[in-house]
Amino acid sequence: xxxxxxxxxxxxxxxxxxxxxxxxxxxxxxxxxxxxxxxxxxxxxxxxxxxxxxxxxxxxxxxxxxxxxxxxxxxxxxxxxxxxxxxxxxxxxxxxxxxxxxxxxxxxxxxxxxxxxxxxxxxxxxxxxxxxxxxxxxxxxxxxxxxxxxxxxxxxxxxxxxxxxxxxxxxxxxxxxxxxxxxxxxxxxxxxxxxxxxxxxxxxxxxxxxxxxxxxxxxxxxxxxxxxxxxxxxxxxxxxxxxxxxxxxxxxxxxxxxxxxxxxxxxxxxxxxxxxxxxxxxxxxxxxxxxxxxxxxxxxxxxxxxxxxxxxxxxxxxxxxxxxxxxxxxxxxxxxxxxxxxxxxxxxxxxxxxxxxxxxxxxxxxxxxxxxxxxxxxxxxxxxxxxxxxxxxxxxxxxxxxxxxxxxxxxxxxxxxxxxxxxxxxxxxxxxxxxxxxxxxxxxxxxxxxxxxxxxxxxxxxxxxxxxxxxxxxxxxxxxxxxxxxxxxxxxxxxxxxxxxxxxxxxxxxxxxxxxxxxxxxxxxxxxxxxxxxxxxxxxxxxxxxxxxxxxxxxxxxxxxxxxxxxxxxxxxxxxxxxxxxxxxxxxxxxxxxxxxxxxxxxxxxxxxxxxxxxxxxxxxxxxxxxxxxxxxxxxxxxxxxxxxxxxxxxxxxxxxxxxxxxxxxxxxxxxxxxxxxxxxxxxxxxxxxxxxxxxxxxxxxxxxxxxxxxxxxxxxxxxxxxxxxxxxxxxxxxxxxxxxxxxxxxxxxxxxxxxxxxxxxxxxxxxxxxxxxxxxxxxxxxxxxxxxxxxxxxxxxxxxxxxxxxxxxxxxxxxxxxxxxxxxxxxxxxxxxxxxxxxxxxxxxxxxxxxxxxxxxx
Numbered sequence: 001x002x003x004x005x006x007x008x009x010x011x012x013x014x015x016x017x018x019x020x021x022x023x024x025x026x027x028x029x030x031x032x033x034x035x036x037x038x039x040x041x042x043x044x045x046x047x048x049x050x051x052x053x054x055x056x057x058x059x060x061x062x063x064x065x066x067x068x069x070x071x072x073x074x075x076x077x078x079x080x081x082x083x084x085x086x087x088x089x090x091x092x093x094x095x096x097x098x099x100x101x102x103x104x105x106x107x108x109x110x111x112x113x114x115x116x117x118x119x120x121x122x123x124x125x126x127x128x129x130x131x132x133x134x135x136x137x138x139x140x141x142x143x144x145x146x147x148x149x150x151x152x153x154x155x156x157x158x159x160x161x162x163x164x165x166x167x168x169x170x171x172x173x174x175x176x177x178x179x180x181x182x183x184x185x186x187x188x189x190x191x192x193x194x195x196x197x198x199x200x201x202x203x204x205x206x207x208x209x210x211x212x213x214x215x216x217x218x219x220x221x222x223x224x225x226x227x228x229x230x231x232x233x234x235x236x237x238x239x240x241x242x243x244x245x246x247x248x249x250x251x252x253x254x255x256x257x258x259x260x261x262x263x264x265x266x267x268x269x270x271x272x273x274x275x276x277x278x279x280x281x282x283x284x285x286x287x288x289x290x291x292x293x294x295x296x297x298x299x300x301x302x303x304x305x306x307x308x309x310x311x312x313x314x315x316x317x318x319x320x321x322x323x324x325x326x327x328x329x330x331x332x333x334x335x336x337x338x339x340x341x342x343x344x345x346x347x348x349x350x351x352x353x354x355x356x357x358x359x360x361x362x363x364x365x366x367x368x369x370x371x372x373x374x375x376x377x378x379x380x381x382x383x384x385x386x387x388x389x390x391x392x393x394x395x396x397x398x399x400x401x402x403x404x405x406x407x408x409x410x411x412x413x414x415x416x417x418x419x420x421x422x423x424x425x426x427x428x429x430x431x432x433x434x435x436x437x438x439x440x441x442x443x444x445x446x447x448x449x450x451x452x453x454x455x456x457x458x459x460x461x462x463x464x465x466x467x468x469x470x471x472x473x474x475x476x477x478x479x480x481x482x483x484x485x486x487x488x489x490x491x492x493x494x495x496x497x498x499x500x501x502x503x504x505x506x507x508x509x510x511x512x513x514x515x516x517x518x519x520x521x522x523x524x525x526x527x528x529x530x531x532x533x534x535x536x537x538x539x540x541x542x543x544x545x546x547x548x549x550x551x552x553x554x555x556x557x558x559x560x561x562x563x564x565x566x567x568x569x570x571x572x573x574x575x576x577x578x579x580x581x582x583x584x585x586x587x588x589x590x591x592x593x594x595x596x597x598x599x600x601x602x603x604x605x606x607x608x609x610x611x612x613x614x615x616x617x618x619x620x621x622x623x624x625x626x627x628x629x630x631x632x633x634x635x636x637x638x639x640x641x642x643x644x645x646x647x648x649x650x651x652x653x654x655x656x657x658x659x660x661x662x663x664x665x666x667x668x669x670x671x672x673x674x675x676x677x678x679x680x681x682x683x684x685x686x687x688x689x690x691x692x693x694x695x696x697x698x699x700x701x702x703x704x705x706x707x708x709x710x711x712x713x714x715x716x717x718x719x720x721x722x723x724x725x726x727x728x729x730x731x732x733x734x735x736x737x738x739x740x741x742x743x744x745x746x747x748x749x750x751x752x753x754x755x756x757x758x759x760x761x762x763x764x765x766x767x768x769x770x771x772x773x774x775x776x777x778x779x780x781x782x783x784x785x786x787x788x789x790x791x792x793x794x795x796x797x798x799x800x801x802x803x804x805x806x807x808x809x810x811x812x813x814x815x816x817x818x819x820x821x822x823x824x825x826x827x828x829x830x831x832x833x834x835x836x837x838x839x840x841x842x843x844x845x846x847x848x849x850x851x852x853x854x855x856x857x858x859x
Contacts, residue, residue: 039483039492040134041250041771042077043457045110046094047102052076054454055168059177061452062205067282067556068451069235069305070170072114072251075134080161083107087156092475095460096467109156117237117254117774120169120229121270124218127180128198131165137184143193152190160185172235173228173277175205230257231270235281235309242312242721242777245561245568247514248450249457250479252771261857264313265322271310272329275338278306285555286722288410288570289439299409302340302377310341311720312777314348318784319858323349339365340377346711347719350788353710358385376405376412383415384714387729392422410437410570411722417577418724422733426581426593433577434598434622438570441556449558450515458515465508476503476510483768485842493768493846495761496838498688506687512770513690519543520562521655521691532650534657536638540631541660547575547631550624562659563694567723571624575663576726578632583665583730587636594621594629635664643670651681655692662695668727668742672699672750679759686834688766693759697782700751702728703743705785720777753790756782757802758836764850765843775850784854796851803844808835 045051055074062070081087088107120126132139136150146152155163165182178200185195200213202221213220234257240247257267283290283300290298314323323345330338330345343361346354362382365375379402386395396419402412413436420429448459457479464470471479482499485492491499503510508526517523522530522542530538539545541562551560554571566572566579582590598621639661649657658674661667675692682689702725706715716725716732732739747753764779775783786795837843 038252038254038773039481039771040252041113041480042111043113043250043479044091044093045112045456046091046460048078048105048108048110051110051112051456052166052168054456058452059170059203059205062175067285068246069239069281070172070232071451071453072116072236072240072248073118073170073233074166074168075113075115075131076166076168077111077135078108078164078166079111079156080106080108080163081156085156093460093464093471093479095463096469097463107161112250114248114251115254116233116240116251117256117258118169118230118233119256120226120233123221123223123226124180124198124200124215127167128182128215131167131180131182132196135163135165135184137194137196144196145193146190152186169229170232171225171229172232172281173274174225175280176225177203177205178229179203227270228274231267231274231306231309232281233257234267234271235305237774238309238312238777239305241772241774243568244512244514244518245557245559246451247512247518248453248455249461249512249514250771251514253774255774258313258316258774261317261322261859264316264857265325268310268313268322268326269329271306271313272326272333274306275330275334275341278302278304281305284308284722285439285557285569286410286567286573288437289408291406291408291437299373299377299406299411302338302374307341307344308720311344311348314345315350315720315777316780316784316854317857318350318787318854320349320352321858323352336364340374340381343378343381344719347713349711350784351710355711355713358711358713373406376402376409379405380412380415381714383419384717387415387418387422388712388714388716390732392419395419396423408437410439410573413437414573414577418580421577421581421584422729424584426585426590427597429577429581430593430597431619433574434619434625436570436574438554438574438624439556440550440553440571440624448516451557455515458511458517461511462516470507471510473504473507473510480770483771483773490840491842493765494840494842495765495836496841497686497834497836498762498766499769501686502688513766514770516559518561518563519548519559521652521689525652529650529652533653534638534642534645534649536641537653537656537660540635540638541656546627547635550627550631551575562656562663563691563698564723566663567721571628573724574625574628575632576724578628579635579663579665580726580730582632582636584733587633591629597621632664635660636666639664639666643667651678651685651689654678654681655689659691659695662699662727665727665730668731669745672696672746676750683836684834688762690763690766693763694778696751697756697759697763697778700746700756701778701782701785703731703746704751705782705789708785708789720781753786753798754802754805756786757795757799758806761799761802761843761847762836764847768846780850780854783850787851787854792851792855796848799844799847799851803837803841806836807841808838 051074055071058071083106085107088109118126118130132144136147137144138147163184163186165184167180169178171178181199183197183199187194198215200218202211237253240251241253258264279298279300281304283304287299287303290300310326314326317323327342327345330342339361343358346358362378365378379398383395383399383402386398399412399416399419403416406412413432417429417432417436420432448454461471482494483492509524511517520541520543540547543559548560548565551565551569551572552558554569560568566576598619642657654674655678658671658678661671661674675695679689679692679696706725706728716729717723731742760779760782764775767776
């Protein structure tokens with residue numbers, strides 16, 4: 001048995017090899033030594049205590065109407081080096097504008113990282129265990145001692161000063177902040193025990209009260225507090241792990257609450273118990289503003305981050321048994337109160353044909369409480385079902401009823417407009433789009449923050465890059481040491497090119513693709529690389545472009561990503577509808593339909609114009625929609641210009657062309673070809689195209705893997721994040737034969753199984769390098785559905801084949817003798833493309849353990 005963080009499990013388990021915790025801010029002398037636990041990042045603060053102060057300011061601004069589940073857990077480590085120490089006075093990675101040290105710092109240096117996924121159900125014992133292992137302390141019967149592989153001298157603790165380690169965790173449901181502090185006084189000999197004291201305080205954001213505890217009185221906190229803290233942690237685990245725009249640099253995603261089927265089932269039970277409080281966890285900005293029907297129940301009682309976490313857990317199970325368990329628990333605990341959530345679980349279950357259960361559930365609500373919020377939401381689900389089946393006229397009628405019940409719900413209006421589009425009633429579609437309750441924030445957004453938390457590393461890195469400084473390789477490896485495997489005695493899930501050579505050759509890439517770096521490939525490109533991108537593409541796709549600014553304002557974030565701007569905000573989803581119309585009937589016909597529907601601003605006739613689903617009255621086009629048409633026009637025009645040019649382009653240029661073309665639905669095959677060209681070009685140079693890889697896997701999920709489920713409830717929408725598979729719907733609307741041919745071309749050419757697994761291995765390894773010890777939804781969903789489409793054993797075999805195929809081959813020995821051929825041979829100067837894998841890479845073993853983990857969940 002192996003025990004860590006209060007959870008026990010039998011070996012071998014796939015994620016067990018990267019589970020227990022240890023200090024990893026090692027000195028250079030420690031690097032390369034085998035360690036026995038998960039590796040953690042430790043980022044140095046420019047000013048001691050600055051990170052804790054930022055968190056306090058963020059919490060004071062949180063309110064009940066927040067769309068976010070609170071900040072990630074913060075672990076802060078204060079070490080004393082002394083005011084005259086070079087470690088204190090000299091910081092290699094400091095902002096160019098850093099102020100001088102203050103007396104309050106007293107020779108202390110702060111290090112920190114963020115964490116999601118900690119299982120707090122064991123209460124304070126787990127908190128202390130995490131903090132002790134994070135800094136390298138072991139608890140023994142005769143006291144606390146440093147572990148054998150801990151370089152205590154590098155921690156600056158031999159000077160009779162306390163070392164303070166703080167954990168901050170936010171309880172979404174109680175609006176409470178827990179702060180646990182370990183106060184450590186180190187003996188001068190490591191053979192003597194270390195003195196450790198633990199203090200706690202809990203601050204209520206609602207009551208504005210502070211309660212202090214010690215390690216004995218902290219047991220007064222009720223079990224419900226720790227359970228809510230555990231659920232808060234798992235909600236944030238998926239919130240930031242599946243959407244890097246919400247992820248701070250230095251964030252660790254722990255797999256502790258996902259280790260086995262039993263552990264996942266327990267997490268499901270905890271989530272279900274808190275369903276009535278789910279609205280407190282926030283919701284996706286793409287859903288729009290909160291709204292309700294006559295019964296007073298708001299939409300976000302049923303559509304929130306807590307329900308998202310529940311669906312995410314159910315989606316991990318190949319067998320669908322965890323889904324059955326969750327449905328049974330909800331019915332027993334709440335009756336029909338959360339039938340909409342049950343409906344979502346029907347869609348999330350694998351290997352279960354739930355079509356009849358879904359239709360029965362919808363029919364029951366439509367017959368009994370057809371004016372309630374939950375009934376309207378189920379109507380929208382029925383609309384999706386009918387659209388996927390091609391029954392557009394029936395879907396249109398039901399969508400209109402849903403809008404009547406929830407007149408301010410964005411999702412209801414969106415699907416009504418979609419039904420008009422598929423019915424080829426484009427005038428009514430535009431009129432409906434004009435009435436979409438598109439949301440724009442009126443608050444001033446901090447451009448240096450991720451969910452209002454200042455991203456210290458990202459901002460400092462970008463500021464230093466302006467001066468050509470960046471971060472040295474030595475400091476980078478101290479802040480972000482490569483994850484190590486306890487049992488393999490080597491790197492965990494590594495690819496040498498991605499983990500080492502990439503950062504040596506390209507210093508500007510020494511950061512995760514998260515937060516502000518998730519905006520676009522342009523955000524991490526050098527000026528020389530950017531100069532090679534076509535000016536027309538730059539204008540429409542740069543972080544300062546109109547569409548990105550409007551999308552970010554609609555989303556309520558300081559930035560948005562080129563990968564998902566058209567699905568993460570209400571404005572982006574309106575963009576998706578307009579580009580769908582353009583893809584079906586062309587730009588000229590769309591403009592003509594717009595002229596038919598809307599009157600000009602100076603056409604005053606004194607009448608009040610309202611939406612009429614039977615007649616198409618002329619009304620004034622909303623300013624945001626007028627601007628949206630301009631954005632779409634510029635995108636299409638840019639694609640037409642670059643498509644007519646026959647120039648040699650860089651990989652970055654191909655990438656941007658493909659991403660822009662896919663989002664505006666301009667020649668889908670050419671867009672895929674451009675992205676594939678970019679990914680292959682970067683790989684040939686030994687690099688990794690993150691954005692191209694993610695987009696290709698998303699395309700594969702949309703067109704190929706969306707059809708592998710037993711249920712056919714909705715194959716045109718992702719049940720987890722609600723994204724619409726608009727491009728697939730467009731191709732399908734032409735004819736099923738065209739769709740079938742398109743999918744065949746994908747799986748036989750651009751996205752063969754071997755290439756998909758190659759991309760998947762690289763994405764998983766890249767995320768693991770940045771301490772994402774539980775893969776993202778895109779990775780796990782792709783792997784699970786590949787196992788459904790083919791077979792788990794077959795996927796395991798092909799993974800090995802892919803690894804061996806793309807692995808660097810040993811160089812051939814040259815003959816030592818002389819030959820006539822050598823005399824007349826022509827010397828070649830062209831370098832061979834870089835191999836994707838090296839002999840020392842461990843990613844294939846890690847992928848095999850992921851497959852074993854998936855297999856263990858379904859057993």
